[in-house]
Amino acid sequence: MIRSIFIFVLVALIAFGAVWLSDYPGDVRLTWGGIEVETSIVVIAALTLIFAVVVALFYRFWLWLKRGPGRIGAVFSNRRRERGLEALSSGMVAIAAGDAAEARRQAIEAEKTLGGEPMTLLLAAQAAELNEDDRAARIYYDRMMERKDTEFLGLRGLINRARGEGNIAEARRLAERAEELRPGTLWVQKELYELAVKARDWEAADQALSRMARGKAAKGDAVRRARAVITYERADVARAQGKTEAALTLALQAHDLDPGFVPAAVLAVTLTAKEGASRKLNKLIADCWKKAPHRDLADAIRKVVSGEQPSDWFRRARETVAPHNPDHPETHLMLARAAMASNDWGPAREHLMKAGGDAPTTGILRRLAELEEKANADAIAAREWILKSVDAPQDPLWICRACGRQEDHWQAHCPACDSFDTLSWRQPDRGPAAGAALEAEIVPEIAATEL
Numbered sequence: 001m002i003r004s005i006f007i008f009v010l011v012a013l014i015a016f017g018a019v020w021l022s023d024y025p026g027d028v029r030l031t032w033g034g035i036e037v038e039t040s041i042v043v044i045a046a047l048t049l050i051f052a053v054v055v056a057l058f059y060r061f062w063l064w065l066k067r068g069p070g071r072i073g074a075v076f077s078n079r080r081r082e083r084g085l086e087a088l089s090s091g092m093v094a095i096a097a098g099d100a101a102e103a104r105r106q107a108i109e110a111e112k113t114l115g116g117e118p119m120t121l122l123l124a125a126q127a128a129e130l131n132e133d134d135r136a137a138r139i140y141y142d143r144m145m146e147r148k149d150t151e152f153l154g155l156r157g158l159i160n161r162a163r164g165e166g167n168i169a170e171a172r173r174l175a176e177r178a179e180e181l182r183p184g185t186l187w188v189q190k191e192l193y194e195l196a197v198k199a200r201d202w203e204a205a206d207q208a209l210s211r212m213a214r215g216k217a218a219k220g221d222a223v224r225r226a227r228a229v230i231t232y233e234r235a236d237v238a239r240a241q242g243k244t245e246a247a248l249t250l251a252l253q254a255h256d257l258d259p260g261f262v263p264a265a266v267l268a269v270t271l272t273a274k275e276g277a278s279r280k281l282n283k284l285i286a287d288c289w290k291k292a293p294h295r296d297l298a299d300a301i302r303k304v305v306s307g308e309q310p311s312d313w314f315r316r317a318r319e320t321v322a323p324h325n326p327d328h329p330e331t332h333l334m335l336a337r338a339a340m341a342s343n344d345w346g347p348a349r350e351h352l353m354k355a356g357g358d359a360p361t362t363g364i365l366r367r368l369a370e371l372e373e374k375a376n377a378d379a380i381a382a383r384e385w386i387l388k389s390v391d392a393p394q395d396p397l398w399i400c401r402a403c404g405r406q407e408d409h410w411q412a413h414c415p416a417c418d419s420f421d422t423l424s425w426r427q428p429d430r431g432p433a434a435g436a437a438l439e440a441e442i443v444p445e446i447a448a449t450e451l
């Protein structure tokens with residue numbers, strides 16, 4: 001607006017000057033050497049104006065050149081940068097698509113054009129990972145570690161590498177450094193927790209889990225369960241070190257955290273029995289059998305009284321344990337085993353039938369066969385139970401959810417795949433091979449009974 005007013009005033013002034021000059025025309029005479037020029041004052045004024053404009057234009061052009069010495073270079077470097085960014089984005093796309101060769105090509109291009117920028121280093125490291133070039137990946141991560149703005153990112157890569165190589169101690173050291181750099185970052189918390197669990201450093205695992213739960217990284221039943229398992233392991237360590245009192249406190253905590261967690265119930269009962277407080281023990285046994293009835297718990301409860309006769313155990317199981325969960329198949333199984341051990345065949349048969357229900361397992365059918373032989377010397381009835389057991393469902397075991405490994409005793413880590421807390425008590429799937437193996441095992445047995 002101001003500019004257009006200015007131009008308008010300027011044009012008006014020039015017009016006014018021109019009119020004024022034409023009203024008062026004058027002559028100008030120039031004499032230089034042998035040349036003589038005679039003209040009007042209007043022409044001289046116009047020439048002066050044109051000269052001023054030309055000088056002003058030259059002056060501006062000179063300023064433009066002076067202010068931008070790298071002006072021409074800048075045009076090139078901008079194009080270079082653009083090419084680098086393009087290579088970066090294509091490289092990231094190639095990594096997401098798993099195209100190792102393309103990722104490597106774009107990483108080289110990006111590094112050539114952009115140099116050691118954070119994103120370039122990251123792309124190069126990831127491309128190296130994708131190409132399974134361990135040495136190159138390590139070099140790029142190390143370079144990232146040297147810069148303040150990429151150290152955290154580099155740590156993540158190196159932690160993954162260390163884990164992949166099974167170097168848990170190194171991975172933990174790096175994760176602790178990451179925690180120092182950016183305290184409370186979610187993935188660092190998770191890493192610290194998982195690494196502590198892998199290292200069987202239960203105290204550290206407990207602390208990491210607490211921090212995670214505070215930071216809302218993990219909540220609810222999963223955290224309670226993990227805490228129960230970790231607390232159980234801490235109890236077990238204390239027990240092994242002879243710190244019975246601390247072990248009992250922890251075992252009871254673990255049982256409270258997850259009342260259905262059998263190993264914690266077993267340890268709590270075993271350690272309370274050592275303490276010798278019978279009222280407390282009876283209360284605990286009642287509570288545990290209600291919430292975690294299980295073969296292992298039944299064994300632990302039996303061992304509470306040392307040197308007990310089978311018939312005494314059968315009576316104690318029937319009178320003090322079974323009433324707390326009378327209809328559970330595990331209760332019937334416990335009573336059946338106790339009755340058989342004390343040669344009490346009638347109740348043994350009754351509880352075996354109840355424990356088996358509609359789908360008795362191989363183990364139950366074999367016990368029935370044993371019972372027929374021992375109680376009635378009835379080989380034919382025994383043989384029938386054995387034959388039935390061929391197609392029966394298998395007895396439950398501790399089976400790894402991750403790899404299917406079967407174990408007789410619970411452990412926090414699967415002995416085959418080292419997964420944490422994956423062993424659960426369930427029936428194995430009966431494969432075709434299992435039936436055949438059982439049949440092969442039974443044939444001599446049947447042949448023997450027929451003779």
Ligand SMILES: [Zn+2]
Nearest residue numbers: 400403414417
């Ligand atoms: Zn496993």
